[in-house]
Amino acid sequence: MSAYSTKIRKNDLAFILFILPAFVLFFLFFIVPFIRSIYYSFTDLYGYNRNVNFIGLSSFLEAFRDENFLTSLTVTLKYALFVVIIGNIVSLALALLLDTNIPGKSVLRTVFFLPNVMSLIIVGFVWTFIYGDVYRSFMEILGNPEYLQISWLGNTSIAIYSIGITAIWQSAGYAMIIYIAGLQNISTDIIEAAYIDGASAREVFFRIKLPLISPVIVMNVILATTSCLKVFDFPLAMTSGGPGYATTTMALYIYTLGFNMQRTGYATAISVILFLIIAVITVFLMKFLKMREEKL
Amino acid sequence: MKRIFCLAIALILLISISMGCSNKAAVKDAENEKSDAVSKEETKEEKAEEPKAEKVNLLLFHGKQEAQETFSEIIDEFNKKYPNVTIEQEIVTNDPSAILKARLATGEVPDIFSAGVEVIDISKGGYLVELTNEPFLKNIVEDTLKSSSFTDGNGKVWALPIDGSCIGVFYNKKIFSDNGLTVPQTLSELKNVCEVLKSKNIPAFALGFKDGWTIKMAAISAFSPAVYGKNLNWDADKNSGKASFTNTEEWKTSFELLSLIYSYGNTKTAFDTDYNGACSMFAQGKAAMMAQGLWALEPIRDIAPDIDIGIMGFPVSEDPSEAKLHQFPDFSLCISSKSKYIDECKKFFEFMTTKEIAEIWSNKAKLFSAVKGVSLSFDPVAEDVNRLIAEGKICTQGDRGWPTPFHSEFEKVLPEFLLGKKDINSVLGSLDEAWDKARSISQSE
Numbered sequence: 001m002s003a004y005s006t007k008i009r010k011n012d013l014a015f016i017l018f019i020l021p022a023f024v025l026f027f028l029f030f031i032v033p034f035i036r037s038i039y040y041s042f043t044d045l046y047g048y049n050r051n052v053n054f055i056g057l058s059s060f061l062e063a064f065r066d067e068n069f070l071t072s073l074t075v076t077l078k079y080a081l082f083v084v085i086i087g088n089i090v091s092l093a094l095a096l097l098l099d100t101n102i103p104g105k106s107v108l109r110t111v112f113f114l115p116n117v118m119s120l121i122i123v124g125f126v127w128t129f130i131y132g133d134v135y136r137s138f139m140e141i142l143g144n145p146e147y148l149q150i151s152w153l154g155n156t157s158i159a160i161y162s163i164g165i166t167a168i169w170q171s172a173g174y175a176m177i178i179y180i181a182g183l184q185n186i187s188t189d190i191i192e193a194a195y196i197d198g199a200s201a202r203e204v205f206f207r208i209k210l211p212l213i214s215p216v217i218v219m220n221v222i223l224a225t226t227s228c229l230k231v232f233d234f235p236l237a238m239t240s241g242g243p244g245y246a247t248t249t250m251a252l253y254i255y256t257l258g259f260n261m262q263r264t265g266y267a268t269a270i271s272v273i274l275f276l277i278i279a280v281i282t283v284f285l286m287k288f289l290k291m292r293e294e295k296l
Numbered sequence: 297m298k299r300i301f302c303l304a305i306a307l308i309l310l311i312s313i314s315m316g317c318s319n320k321a322a323v324k325d326a327e328n329e330k331s332d333a334v335s336k337e338e339t340k341e342e343k344a345e346e347p348k349a350e351k352v353n354l355l356l357f358h359g360k361q362e363a364q365e366t367f368s369e370i371i372d373e374f375n376k377k378y379p380n381v382t383i384e385q386e387i388v389t390n391d392p393s394a395i396l397k398a399r400l401a402t403g404e405v406p407d408i409f410s411a412g413v414e415v416i417d418i419s420k421g422g423y424l425v426e427l428t429n430e431p432f433l434k435n436i437v438e439d440t441l442k443s444s445s446f447t448d449g450n451g452k453v454w455a456l457p458i459d460g461s462c463i464g465v466f467y468n469k470k471i472f473s474d475n476g477l478t479v480p481q482t483l484s485e486l487k488n489v490c491e492v493l494k495s496k497n498i499p500a501f502a503l504g505f506k507d508g509w510t511i512k513m514a515a516i517s518a519f520s521p522a523v524y525g526k527n528l529n530w531d532a533d534k535n536s537g538k539a540s541f542t543n544t545e546e547w548k549t550s551f552e553l554l555s556l557i558y559s560y561g562n563t564k565t566a567f568d569t570d571y572n573g574a575c576s577m578f579a580q581g582k583a584a585m586m587a588q589g590l591w592a593l594e595p596i597r598d599i600a601p602d603i604d605i606g607i608m609g610f611p612v613s614e615d616p617s618e619a620k621l622h623q624f625p626d627f628s629l630c631i632s633s634k635s636k637y638i639d640e641c642k643k644f645f646e647f648m649t650t651k652e653i654a655e656i657w658s659n660k661a662k663l664f665s666a667v668k669g670v671s672l673s674f675d676p677v678a679e680d681v682n683r684l685i686a687e688g689k690i691c692t693q694g695d696r697g698w699p700t701p702f703h704s705e706f707e708k709v710l711p712e713f714l715l716g717k718k719d720i721n722s723v724l725g726s727l728d729e730a731w732d733k734a735r736s737i738s739q740s741e
Binding site for chain 1: 391393394397400414417418420421422423505506507508564565566567568569573700701703704705708709711712715717734737738
């Protein structure tokens with residue numbers, strides 16, 4: 001008995017030793033900064049100034065009166081809704097297409113996944129080029145029709161969606177791979193049986209495939225939502241948040257506040273708010289989608 | 297086979313480690329070894345074997361990639377005079393001020409660094425060596441030195457100005473003469489020029505508003521002569537409550553001038569075109585004017601080396617003498633109070649302020665020198681500038697006295713105004729608010 005338990009303890013020690021490096025790094029570079037930023041969000045930390053005063057909740061109160069912060073919040077939500085919904089539809093469509101036996105599907109899978117491997121900043125620059133020079137030269141070929149004179153990144157009401165399109169192009173492949181995995185898990189027996197029973201392709205999709213991959217959908221939606229709420233690279237590379245505040249997402253606003261305006265304390269307060277928003281939305285999504293999943 | 301392979305790799309690693317060590321031994325001062333992933337350049341390590349003065353290794357941190365060679369040249373000259381001092385450049389081009397801030401916070405401070413607009417802010421944290429009574433400051437043009445970029449409210453000097461630049465309106469002389477136009481001296485003449493160009497389908501101004509800062513340059517070219525040309529102390533008046541954006545008529549004029557620039561430029565594509573796009577438009581003769589800083593000469597000359605252009609002050613009123621060019625200090629250097637070798641740093645500063653070195657610098661950097669009596673010959677446009685200086689059509693005050701957090705607010709308001717999201721009165725109101733808030737934040741000590 002005692003020999004047995006010491007063996008277990010020895011094993012535990014080995015496990016702990018294996019986890020330790022990762023845990024120490026995680027603690028040092030994640031937990032500690034996180035706790036410190038919560039502390040700093042209650043202070044008036046400013047740029048190079050060494051004097052830090054405790055100011056309680058005033059940064060948080062200021063945030064909700066700050067027009068620019070509220071703009072960044074709506075911009076982020078618009079972006080997230082657009083990218084999550086359209087993005088998931090696109091990747092699901094691609095997955096359905098590539099789950100059939102069309103020729104060259106493994107090549108196509110690679111092609112669609114490829115943008116995901118590229119650096120976000122580079123993707124951003126390439127798309128800036130596409131929206132600008134490439135689009136304009138196309139229009140010149142078509143003789144500059146008035147109704148196609150779209151300023152993709154310069155128009156305040158569509159710029160954020162233009163960035164969204166880029167994001168979808170970049171991330172659709174990733175979600176697609178997960179969807180394909182989900183679709184391939186569905187046993188062909190069920191689908192065959194349905195066809196024999198006279199179900200149409202549409203019915204098979206809505207009544208069989210969709211319910212069976214709903215856990216995958218939940219996962220993809222949650223992954224996409226969290227990454228969209230934190231989006232930073234695309235707006236920075238493509239518009240630097242402009243024109244005005246039209247594409248300043250929350251993460252970019254935090255960056256501007258902290259590094260251009262030197263308002264470090266206020267910036268950390270907003271990053272705490274961003275954290276809370278993401279946490280609430282994720283928990284809500286999990287609960288809600290899980291519920292739906294069980295119903296289905 | 298595998299074993300031999302492993303052995304070979306181990307050997308290579310060992311050799312590379314020992315080589316690394318021997319290199320470092322030559323440089324000696326281990327604490328100045330910084331290992332950031334930024335472009336680094338080591339300048340001449342050891343000169344002739346002098347009877348040993350203490351070997352000093354200084355780290356010079358700046359964000360001016362284009363000045364790398366000029367600095368190397370100057371450092372070489374400096375080494376001839378002081379063989380025991382080596383200076384290493386560290387150049388960070390991507391957001392140098394953020395990197396510098398992180399360095400200051402962690403105590404890994406370079407001995408000498410350029411700090412841009414934030415000098416006074418940084419000095420408040422006690423990070424800088426005060427330069428007020430240094431003899432080499434006598435070589436600097438007084439007006440420049442007094443600028444709020446280097447001297448704080450108590451008359452203490454914290455940074456050494458190196459050069460200055462200006463912001464105004466470039467114009468294409470050929471387009472002007474082809475269309476029978478003369479250089480506008482007054483606002484109504486400018487409006488006339490714009491109308492004539494419009495009737496010929498030539499955009500009057502090249503706009504690259506996709507890059508937010510270019511809008512600010514256009515704005516400065518107008519508000520510096522309009523507001524600060526009339527009242528150099530507007531910032532102080534604003535701080536004391538005597539003036540405000542709302543009750544200063546000239547601010548309203550400035551914004552009207554900005555929308556004039558916008559409406560007569562490549563308005564439709566303005567927010568799709570970036571700074572480089574605007575420069576190439578102007579260089580290719582697709583637009584007659586461009587409101588920018590002197591640094592735009594470089595991209596313009598890259599595309600069209602022989603283009604016949606000039607620069608003028610923005611005609612802000614019907615009085616030709618008010619069409620002033622905005623001149624401001626550009627590059628400056630500070631000494632860290634944490635440096636071990638403050639005396640050597642000061643020697644380098646003294647060296648930078650000698651006339652010969654200042655001449656090398658200015659003609660390479662294509663900017664005005666902050667050092668007295670340096671003549672300029674880098675570009676035909678410099679003639680225009682020299683003439684404007686001689687006529688006194690220069691305004692030295694612009695955005696440099698603003699509270700740091702206000703800059704971004706201002707930059708963001710401009711496109712909102714141009715795109716019609718905000719009207720002029722609400723813009724001015726929000727600027728007043730933003731200024732007061734920015735000031736209270738940056739002063740809470």
